[in-house]
Amino acid sequence: MAKKPDLLPGTLDMLILKTLTRGALHGYGIALSIKRLSDDVLTVEEGSLYPALQRLLLQGWVKGEWKMTDTGRRARFYTLTAAGRKQLGIELSQFEQMITAIGRVLRDAQEA
Amino acid sequence: MAKKPDLLPGTLDMLILKTLTRGALHGYGIALSIKRLSDDVLTVEEGSLYPALQRLLLQGWVKGEWKMTDTGRRARFYTLTAAGRKQLGIELSQFEQMITAIGRVLRDAQEA
DNA sequence: CCTCTATCCATAGGTAATCTATATATAGAT
DNA sequence: ATCTATATATAGATTACCTATGGATAGAGG
Numbered sequence: 001m002a003k004k005p006d007l008l009p010g011t012l013d014m015l016i017l018k019t020l021t022r023g024a025l026h027g028y029g030i031a032l033s034i035k036r037l038s039d040d041v042l043t044v045e046e047g048s049l050y051p052a053l054q055r056l057l058l059q060g061w062v063k064g065e066w067k068m069t070d071t072g073r074r075a076r077f078y079t080l081t082a083a084g085r086k087q088l089g090i091e092l093s094q095f096e097q098m099i100t101a102i103g104r105v106l107r108d109a110q111e112a
Numbered sequence: 113m114a115k116k117p118d119l120l121p122g123t124l125d126m127l128i129l130k131t132l133t134r135g136a137l138h139g140y141g142i143a144l145s146i147k148r149l150s151d152d153v154l155t156v157e158e159g160s161l162y163p164a165l166q167r168l169l170l171q172g173w174v175k176g177e178w179k180m181t182d183t184g185r186r187a188r189f190y191t192l193t194a195a196g197r198k199q200l201g202i203e204l205s206q207f208e209q210m211i212t213a214i215g216r217v218l219r220d221a222q223e224a
Numbered sequence: 225c226c227t228c229t230a231t232c233c234a235t236a237g238g239t240a241a242t243c244t245a246t247a248t249a250t251a252g253a254t
Numbered sequence: 255a256t257c258t259a260t261a262t263a264t265a266g267a268t269t270a271c272c273t274a275t276g277g278a279t280a281g282a283g284g
Contacts, residue, residue: 014218018217027234032231046234047234047271049233092218102123104151105127139262158243185251
């Protein structure tokens with residue numbers, strides 16, 4: 001049995017940006033949210049999560065602020081920027097287009 | 113504007129295997145088929161295609177045979193093996209599971 | 225008090241997939 | 255004669271992701 005991937009490559013940034021439309025969250029919270037909403041199908045490993053957040057910061061798609069959590073811990077809370085919201089729109093529409101295209105190949109490829 | 117990707121990473125093997133369920137095809141034909149069925153949304157670059165076919169050969173999921181095309185050209189025709197058919201099933205179900213999971217995140221993430 | 229689990233951040237190093245660029249070759253059309 | 259489409263393949267760069275590691279603290283259970 002082939003090893004089950006944790007994510008569909010290329011979709012992580014989109015998932016993070018979308019998750020942040022609910023409001024500010026810290027990295028760990030983002031990972032938990034994605035895991036829970038996906039019924040444990042999608043797991044964001046720490047080694048994928050934090051580099052991804054650095055990427056998003058660098059692009060100006062999110063901003064980060066150190067704050068205290070409810071449970072009294074230091075954590076970096078991320079918020080979507082206007083540019084990030086725009087980027088999310090781009091990624092969502094590209095993703096949808098891809099999925100539709102893949103669907104056509106998978107559906108039509110079986111007819112001789 | 114972010115550069116539009118040619119493929120969703122991680123889906124190429126599945127697309128090739130599925131394309132071969134129609135019957136034997138050579139590499140160039142596989143790429144054309146995917147491009148056309150997807151209405152030009154998915155483009156399989158040569159530098160992605162041939163390494164992918166080598167991978168599939170090595171895994172025993174396809175077999176290759178040199179033949180002549182209708183137009184009198186030398187080309188390597190690929191056929192699905194039994195193992196390849198099984199692998200396609202695995203990849204299809206994993207893909208569907210991933211897409212469903214991503215759909216849940218994208219749908220539910222907007223509720224505050 | 226001590227240890228374990230969960231919460232929280234981050235980087236280094238490895239692997240794998242894809243793209244760009246290049247190389248080769250020929251059939252058929254202009 | 256040249257251009258386009260057909261046909262295969264590899265090298266090198268880039269990027270994304272995962273594994274492994276390191277650190278730190280809150281709270282629970284013993």
